[in-house]
Amino acid sequence: MLGALAQAGRVLTGRQIAGRGLTVFPDDVFLVSYPRSGNTWTRFLLGNLIDPNHPVTFSNIESRIPEIYFNRDRFLRQLPRPRMLKSHESFQPHYPRVIYIVRDPRDVAVSFYHHNVKARNIPDDYPMSSFVPRFIAGEFDAKFGSWRDNVLSWTVLRQGDPAFLLLRYEDMKIDPACALAKVVAFLRYCSFPGISSGADDLQRAIERSSPEQMRALEKQEAGRWVLTKGTRSDKLFVRSAISGGWRSQLDRESVARIESAWGGLMQSLGYELYSAPTATSVSHRELPS
Amino acid sequence: MSIIVRRIRGLINHLGKVTDAALDRQPAGRNVTVLPGDVFIVSYPKSGNTWTRFLVGNLIYQDEPVTFANVESLLPSLYVHSDQKLRKLPRILKSHDCFDPRYKTVIYIVRDPRDVLVSAYHYALKLGIIPENWGIEKIVPSLLDGTFDSGMLVNPRWGSWYDNVASWLALKDNRRFLLLRYEDMLEAPERELVKVANFLGLTVTPERLARAIRLSSADHMRGLEKLQAAKWSLTKNTRPDMAFVRKASAGTWRSELPPQAVADIEQAWGPLMATLGYELSTAATKPAEIPVFLR
Numbered sequence: 001m002l003g004a005l006a007q008a009g010r011v012l013t014g015r016q017i018a019g020r021g022l023t024v025f026p027d028d029v030f031l032v033s034y035p036r037s038g039n040t041w042t043r044f045l046l047g048n049l050i051d052p053n054h055p056v057t058f059s060n061i062e063s064r065i066p067e068i069y070f071n072r073d074r075f076l077r078q079l080p081r082p083r084m085l086k087s088h089e090s091f092q093p094h095y096p097r098v099i100y101i102v103r104d105p106r107d108v109a110v111s112f113y114h115h116n117v118k119a120r121n122i123p124d125d126y127p128m129s130s131f132v133p134r135f136i137a138g139e140f141d142a143k144f145g146s147w148r149d150n151v152l153s154w155t156v157l158r159q160g161d162p163a164f165l166l167l168r169y170e171d172m173k174i175d176p177a178c179a180l181a182k183v184v185a186f187l188r189y190c191s192f193p194g195i196s197s198g199a200d201d202l203q204r205a206i207e208r209s210s211p212e213q214m215r216a217l218e219k220q221e222a223g224r225w226v227l228t229k230g231t232r233s234d235k236l237f238v239r240s241a242i243s244g245g246w247r248s249q250l251d252r253e254s255v256a257r258i259e260s261a262w263g264g265l266m267q268s269l270g271y272e273l274y275s276a277p278t279a280t281s282v283s284h285r286e287l288p289s
Numbered sequence: 290m291s292i293i294v295r296r297i298r299g300l301i302n303h304l305g306k307v308t309d310a311a312l313d314r315q316p317a318g319r320n321v322t323v324l325p326g327d328v329f330i331v332s333y334p335k336s337g338n339t340w341t342r343f344l345v346g347n348l349i350y351q352d353e354p355v356t357f358a359n360v361e362s363l364l365p366s367l368y369v370h371s372d373q374k375l376r377k378l379p380r381i382l383k384s385h386d387c388f389d390p391r392y393k394t395v396i397y398i399v400r401d402p403r404d405v406l407v408s409a410y411h412y413a414l415k416l417g418i419i420p421e422n423w424g425i426e427k428i429v430p431s432l433l434d435g436t437f438d439s440g441m442l443v444n445p446r447w448g449s450w451y452d453n454v455a456s457w458l459a460l461k462d463n464r465r466f467l468l469l470r471y472e473d474m475l476e477a478p479e480r481e482l483v484k485v486a487n488f489l490g491l492t493v494t495p496e497r498l499a500r501a502i503r504l505s506s507a508d509h510m511r512g513l514e515k516l517q518a519a520k521w522s523l524t525k526n527t528r529p530d531m532a533f534v535r536k537a538s539a540g541t542w543r544s545e546l547p548p549q550a551v552a553d554i555e556q557a558w559g560p561l562m563a564t565l566g567y568e569l570s571t572a573a574t575k576p577a578e579i580p581v582f583l584r
Binding site for chain 1: 319320387388389390391435445446447448449452453455456459460463
């Protein structure tokens, strides 16, 4: 009864968090990824490109390219259109336009481990080898599914669709200008016909979104940003921002575990396996007889 | 419409939502809290979900036959009860949602999409959400691309038939998953119900199976609908001259669906249909892309 009254109060005052109940408009563009896959970096890049006169910071990102989990639907409905929104959901058929960012799950595991330490979900000395099996099972942020659930659901259903763009975090690291140009071409076709594609503008957006720049902003603003507020201040949200960190941070056993669980999907995304390829085929290709 | 009328409508709509929340009437839907041990009966709409609920319920509940008056308490729908209410009810739940990673035990029912669209058309007429003089071809395009939007019939959040079916089939690994074909259930209900019983870990006897099938037959359900249509949320306030339990058969699309609609459906979804054993009647004009997970 109290729960119902509290909920009524939230509805009355428009304080319901959007989340899965988000109102979706036909010109919305969604930045979707599994957690720790470069979504915030992409938000900075695109926010800095869409409105070059106002650099993105952690204090303004939630009104520029807001995420759906900490913002109210009413607030999001009132934003200027077209909107660009951040989501970690697995496949959502009603998202009209989607940029999906994928990252090597071995690096996601490392980053997610540190993120969970920062969020006080696991202690400092929690063994990585205990974390990885739980990560594979999708125990952290279970509503988003496992890395495989999330990535596979989007790629199987939408790859090849002109309203879907698949981005690899690693490609963005290697050549951000090239990756960003691809995104710009997509956005010009979807909802943002006026977005700049000039080399200077791309370069400026990349510089304003560099890890150094973002770390400096995080130091000043961590207490004000919804994702870092209340987390351990001795640990950074913008961490190493590199690819391949798993090679030094993950033990052999953990690497083998991830690769044996998801090897087929990883290979199809261009992530080379470290352990000998196992007998595990891409099981999603088989249908029940 | 003038801005004042729109504002007033918006306000009424808003207050309605507040009342729903206060009275705990907001259906759980995709915001349902998933509990360990939950079983989900999932399908695209009009694919035999209600029939399956009757079959499963009549198999489980030996003393109380499933009816339209009690089905929402015995095997509740996510779209009828609030999350709070659902916590107090048995947790074999009906869902039409696309793939949801939180569902760990899923009975998924698939039906020939050509029959699904015919059934959806009749239900749309019964609900009064399309004009009476509309032909079936008018609603085919929006059902194909998943944009047909009506709270009770289909919802963009559930995706198109293809999105719904493909999302579950592609992600069936790493969870307990039983695929049922509506057509197989019609052909051999006992055989299919045994699969369900094994899946749910129920020990059954031939008598128990026969009882469940009898109490869930189309004739029996039609009889119940006549008596209880006004009490069931899915038929309440719909046209009483049209039945919810309609033909309960396979292949009616052959006589009811215009050739162009058949061609459009097969063009869009042919490869997945063929994989599921639904024979195509037209040679697709151009080979449609075979879904990644079927290659």
